[in-house]
Amino acid sequence: MDNFVFDNYTKIIFGKKTEETVGEEIKKYGSKILLHYGGGSIKKSGLYDKIIFSLNSAGVEYIELGGVQPNPRLSLVKKGVDICKRENVEAILAVGGGSVIDSAKAIGLGALYDGDPWDFHARKAIPERMLPVGTVLTIPAAGSESSDGSVITNEDGWIKRGLHSGCMYPTFSIINPELMYTLPKTQIANGCSDIFAHLAERYFTNTKGVEFTDRMIEAAMKTVINNAKAMVDGSKDYDTWAQVVWAGTIAHNNLLNTGRVGDWGSHNIEHELSAHYDIAHGAGLAIVFPAWMKYVLKHDVSRFVQFATRVFNVENDVFNPTKTAMNGIEAYERFLQSLGLPKTLSEVNIGDEKFELMAKQAVEIGGGKQGNFVELKENDILEILRMAK
Amino acid sequence: MDNFVFDNYTKIIFGKKTEETVGEEIKKYGSKILLHYGGGSIKKSGLYDKIIFSLNSAGVEYIELGGVQPNPRLSLVKKGVDICKRENVEAILAVGGGSVIDSAKAIGLGALYDGDPWDFHARKAIPERMLPVGTVLTIPAAGSESSDGSVITNEDGWIKRGLHSGCMYPTFSIINPELMYTLPKTQIANGCSDIFAHLAERYFTNTKGVEFTDRMIEAAMKTVINNAKAMVDGSKDYDTWAQVVWAGTIAHNNLLNTGRVGDWGSHNIEHELSAHYDIAHGAGLAIVFPAWMKYVLKHDVSRFVQFATRVFNVENDVFNPTKTAMNGIEAYERFLQSLGLPKTLSEVNIGDEKFELMAKQAVEIGGGKQGNFVELKENDILEILRMAK
Numbered sequence: 001m002d003n004f005v006f007d008n009y010t011k012i013i014f015g016k017k018t019e020e021t022v023g024e025e026i027k028k029y030g031s032k033i034l035l036h037y038g039g040g041s042i043k044k045s046g047l048y049d050k051i052i053f054s055l056n057s058a059g060v061e062y063i064e065l066g067g068v069q070p071n072p073r074l075s076l077v078k079k080g081v082d083i084c085k086r087e088n089v090e091a092i093l094a095v096g097g098g099s100v101i102d103s104a105k106a107i108g109l110g111a112l113y114d115g116d117p118w119d120f121h122a123r124k125a126i127p128e129r130m131l132p133v134g135t136v137l138t139i140p141a142a143g144s145e146s147s148d149g150s151v152i153t154n155e156d157g158w159i160k161r162g163l164h165s166g167c168m169y170p171t172f173s174i175i176n177p178e179l180m181y182t183l184p185k186t187q188i189a190n191g192c193s194d195i196f197a198h199l200a201e202r203y204f205t206n207t208k209g210v211e212f213t214d215r216m217i218e219a220a221m222k223t224v225i226n227n228a229k230a231m232v233d234g235s236k237d238y239d240t241w242a243q244v245v246w247a248g249t250i251a252h253n254n255l256l257n258t259g260r261v262g263d264w265g266s267h268n269i270e271h272e273l274s275a276h277y278d279i280a281h282g283a284g285l286a287i288v289f290p291a292w293m294k295y296v297l298k299h300d301v302s303r304f305v306q307f308a309t310r311v312f313n314v315e316n317d318v319f320n321p322t323k324t325a326m327n328g329i330e331a332y333e334r335f336l337q338s339l340g341l342p343k344t345l346s347e348v349n350i351g352d353e354k355f356e357l358m359a360k361q362a363v364e365i366g367g368g369k370q371g372n373f374v375e376l377k378e379n380d381i382l383e384i385l386r387m388a389k
Numbered sequence: 390m391d392n393f394v395f396d397n398y399t400k401i402i403f404g405k406k407t408e409e410t411v412g413e414e415i416k417k418y419g420s421k422i423l424l425h426y427g428g429g430s431i432k433k434s435g436l437y438d439k440i441i442f443s444l445n446s447a448g449v450e451y452i453e454l455g456g457v458q459p460n461p462r463l464s465l466v467k468k469g470v471d472i473c474k475r476e477n478v479e480a481i482l483a484v485g486g487g488s489v490i491d492s493a494k495a496i497g498l499g500a501l502y503d504g505d506p507w508d509f510h511a512r513k514a515i516p517e518r519m520l521p522v523g524t525v526l527t528i529p530a531a532g533s534e535s536s537d538g539s540v541i542t543n544e545d546g547w548i549k550r551g552l553h554s555g556c557m558y559p560t561f562s563i564i565n566p567e568l569m570y571t572l573p574k575t576q577i578a579n580g581c582s583d584i585f586a587h588l589a590e591r592y593f594t595n596t597k598g599v600e601f602t603d604r605m606i607e608a609a610m611k612t613v614i615n616n617a618k619a620m621v622d623g624s625k626d627y628d629t630w631a632q633v634v635w636a637g638t639i640a641h642n643n644l645l646n647t648g649r650v651g652d653w654g655s656h657n658i659e660h661e662l663s664a665h666y667d668i669a670h671g672a673g674l675a676i677v678f679p680a681w682m683k684y685v686l687k688h689d690v691s692r693f694v695q696f697a698t699r700v701f702n703v704e705n706d707v708f709n710p711t712k713t714a715m716n717g718i719e720a721y722e723r724f725l726q727s728l729g730l731p732k733t734l735s736e737v738n739i740g741d742e743k744f745e746l747m748a749k750q751a752v753e754i755g756g757g758k759q760g761n762f763v764e765l766k767e768n769d770i771l772e773i774l775r776m777a778k
Contacts, residue, residue, distance in 0.1 A: 005401065007401070012647075015390075015392025215607075218604075255644075258403070
């Protein structure tokens with residue numbers, strides 16, 4: 001096990017009706033805030049009214065900035081930074097999913113910085129402080145509600161960049177699974193695929209002596225496997241949702257990678273798919289991750305046997321570990337398909353015309369390679385894309 | 390699943406040689422500190438010298454207060470409070486196990502309070518702020534290094550009282566498993582028993598819909614089971630130790646009871662044993678907990694079947710759930726015995742002469758009862774003690 005520092009200070013307020021406490025909670029950090037949200041679904045659902053009522057009751061003054069898009073954009077971040085500086089905003093409240101929260105974090109950094117807000121994501125400046133960011137989560141999976149990360153897209157060149165810093169954990173996050181029941185079926189499936197992928201990226205490691213985090217990751221994986229189908233099928237059972245939503249937060253809050261190095265190759269390959277095609281991140285991961293697994297299987301068959309037997313209860317054929325491992329990967333594929341997720345690129349009408357380009361760009365971002373469990377070069381990524389065809 | 394707030398802000402610095410960073414770390418919270426420790430084992434081991442070197446290198450001024458005893462005492466807490474007030478101490482560094490850390494927390498509360506430091510533990514005052522407490526952990530199990538609790542004994546009447554508050558998490562904790570290799574064999578066994586008991590207290594709940602935390606607790610239990618024997622047998626393998634030590638911290642940091650109500654009956658029965666006899670907490674739990682399990686088994690056989698099959702890999706006799714459950718409890722007993730822990734009170738020379746008294750006092754502290762999974766009255770506790778005879 002590697003040395004580690006775990007320093008996640010996000011206060012989690014989890015459960016039914018917890019959104020009603022948002023005014024009192026954010027008031028601890030400021031009496032004038034930026035209220036940040038997306039495309040208006042929170043107005044349709046009635047959540048917006050509840051938030052406004054709570055803010056007013058607590059005497060919190062708010063300035064609204066809606067319109068965050070999936071793959072949140074720098075132009076809106078800049079608008080938010082301008083508002084924060086001009087109006088002396090003291091805290092930011094992000095109401096939405098990962099995109100809104102990521103955007104709020106970028107605004108929070110920019111508000112306390114004199115230069116261009118893009119400097120941080122462009123690695124020209126190191127984040128040291130951020131306005132307090134509180135969140136009310138409406139979409140599970142991204143994990144940004146208790147992570148130290150933010151991904152922003154610069155429309156000038158359409159450059160998408162992730163950033164992590166110890167100062168970028170939200171101050172608090174309010175998580176009420178009830179707010180998520182009405183999400184579209186495909187979005188629920190994509191979310192479950194993304195949560196599982198966050199766990200799998202951490203699971204496939206070369207670090208030895210990590211039994212405890214292995215088992216914790218397996219616990220979260222099994223929880224997702226056991227509950228995801230019911231959610232996609234329209235369940236409004238609180239406990240079913242609460243298991244997966246809480247597991248989704250823990251999956252990405254850095255606890256499950258304490259003392260170990262994750263892989264992240266599949267995520268980076270998928271980012272190329274999302275960049276070049278109109279495919280949701282979770283759907284892309286459902287296609288890429290099993291292909292990646294088959295490609296890297298030989299690197300550490302034992303770890304895949306552990307994955308197969310412990311996570312998917314595959315019977316261990318001790319005379320044929322590779323077969324056991326493959327059975328595990330196929331069980332993972334069946335799980336994804338049971339949620340209605342695609343298995344191949346052709347199913348989502350993605351041809352091979354950009355395979356070379358995507359493989360090239362994926363390794364460019366990673367300095368000539370991607371992945372830690374197995375280091376992938378351009379050719380390896382090309383091969384994985386072909387296997388996913 | 391119940392609503393919950395999870396707000397654990399302790400920064401964990403985990404790994405080899407991490408104690409060397411203590412000066413730089415504590416300096417963030419103050420340049421004049423109270424250095425708090427126990428009976429001097431840290432001087433024998435050389436840890437004391439390393440800490441002093443690190444504090445000096447960072448330019449941190451320290452005032453020493455050693456002498457913390459197991460079941461840390463109010464008189465020393467008062468001494469510490471006086472020093473902090475008189476010398477304008479800005480932070481406290483606790484070097485030791487749970488007793489030293491608990492004592493440091495009580496001092497940290499008292500230092501910012503005008504009244505009697507006992508007021509908090511006596512429920513006459515509500516803790517609202519504490520001097521920053523940093524820790525260097527030398528004994529695993531108590532969990533105080535990342536918990537919100539402190540147990541102090543008032544020598545005036547020998548009253549032992551626990552206290553919990555959101556302001557009582559340590560600011561940081563440095564955890565290097567290497568510092569623990571030289572602990573006596575019995576202390577390691579007791580520690581493993583205590584960690585397992587912290588997990589089991591959380592596991593046995595009436596709260597429905599808690600699959601995720603169930604599985605996380607099981608992950609930690611299996612980790613302890615798989616590594617404890619080697620530790621007791623003298624292993625100096627870092628990874629073996631690191632699994633259990635990290636699991637021990639997580640076992641008691643409130644994550645694994647998010648959204649559920651634990652039992653804590655066995656802990657409270659054991660506290661009576663420790664109060665009346667010279668028996669270590671972990672050894673007492675090894676005797677009490679299996680007896681408690683057998684006594685309450687019928688309350689929820691299914692939960693005990695889950696414990697047996699998932700934690701101890703007992704084969705599930707679906708035609709006889711009670712037998713399956715009992716096999717699980719017996720597997721737990723065999724695990725404890727494999728560590729050299731006692732199975733019965735008679736093994737540790739405790740007779741039945743104080744059974745009535747202990748049962749009476751145990752429920753007195755709990756307002757006429759103890760336990761949440763099953764509410765125990767005086768008679769129930771008496772019966773459990775008899776079963777442990």
